[in-house]
Amino acid sequence: MGDTASSASASSTTGRSAAPEGFRVLPGRLDRAAQESLLEEVRAVVAEAPLFTPEMPRSGKPFSVRMTNCGPLGWVSDRGGYRYQATHPVKGTPWPAMPQSLLALWRGLAPEAPDPEACLVNLYAPGARLGLHQDRDEETFDAPVVSVSLGATGLFRIGGLARRDPTRSLRLASGDVVVLAGPARLAYHGIDRILPGTSTLLRDDGRINLTLRRVTPLPAP
Structure with a gap:
C-alpha cells in the first residue's frame, strides 16, 4: 500500500440500463482527509491480518485480487467453498476490529440496520478484476451492503x-461510496478493470475496496 498525494476525480456513469431500486452511489462521500485517515486504519488492519490470495472453490484457481x-x-x-469465519485462513488468528470510522459511516447510511459484522478488504493491482457476482453468502439480506473505494478509479x-439482466457501468473514484439496499441487495455487480493513471492516494495504480456486510440476523427477542 502506497503513499498519498492529491485528490481523486469524481465518479461518472456510462450505459443506459436502469439501476435496481435501492442502489445508490455517493460520489466523494469521503473527503481527502477522511480517505487518508481511513487508509492508515486499513494499513493497521493489514499489518495484523496480512493480505492473502483467495482461490475459487473446487478448481483452486487464484483470484486476481488479494x-x-x-x-x-x-x-x-x-x-x-465461499464462507465466513472468525479467523484468518493463514495465521489462524481472529480478525482485527473494524475501524470506528467505518462503523460511523455504516450507522449514518443505514441507521435502522444492526451493525456490520464483516468488512472485506480487497486490494486491486493493475489488471485485477472481479467478475459479476451476488453477495449472497450471508444468512440475512435485510441489511444493506456498503462499499467504499480508495485509490485508483x-x-x-x-x-x-x-x-443475464442488462448492466450499466460506473466509474468509482477514491472516496466514493456505494450502497446496495432493498431489491438491489442481491444485484449482480463486479469490477471490470482498474483505470490506469487515476490513483493519487495509492501508488502504482492500486485500488482498495472496503465492503461492509451484516452476516447473521439478530436473535429473536
Missing part, C-alpha cells in the same frame, strides 16, 4: 437480480 478482513467475521474462499458494473 484480500483480508476486519470485524468479528471475515469472508474467505478456497477449494472448500474502478470501472464498476451493476446489473439486476439475474445474471
Whole structure:
C-alpha cells in the first residue's frame, strides 16, 4: 500500500440500463482527509491480518485480487467453498476490529440496520478484476451492503437480480461510496478493470475496496 498525494476525480456513469431500486452511489462521500485517515486504519488492519490470495472453490484457481478482513467475521474462499469465519485462513488468528470510522459511516447510511459484522478488504493491482457476482453468502439480506473505494478509479458494473439482466457501468473514484439496499441487495455487480493513471492516494495504480456486510440476523427477542 502506497503513499498519498492529491485528490481523486469524481465518479461518472456510462450505459443506459436502469439501476435496481435501492442502489445508490455517493460520489466523494469521503473527503481527502477522511480517505487518508481511513487508509492508515486499513494499513493497521493489514499489518495484523496480512493480505492473502483467495482461490475459487473446487478448481483452486487464484483470484486476481488479494484480500483480508476486519470485524468479528471475515469472508474467505478456497477449494472448500465461499464462507465466513472468525479467523484468518493463514495465521489462524481472529480478525482485527473494524475501524470506528467505518462503523460511523455504516450507522449514518443505514441507521435502522444492526451493525456490520464483516468488512472485506480487497486490494486491486493493475489488471485485477472481479467478475459479476451476488453477495449472497450471508444468512440475512435485510441489511444493506456498503462499499467504499480508495485509490485508483474502478470501472464498476451493476446489473439486476439475474445474471443475464442488462448492466450499466460506473466509474468509482477514491472516496466514493456505494450502497446496495432493498431489491438491489442481491444485484449482480463486479469490477471490470482498474483505470490506469487515476490513483493519487495509492501508488502504482492500486485500488482498495472496503465492503461492509451484516452476516447473521439478530436473535429473536
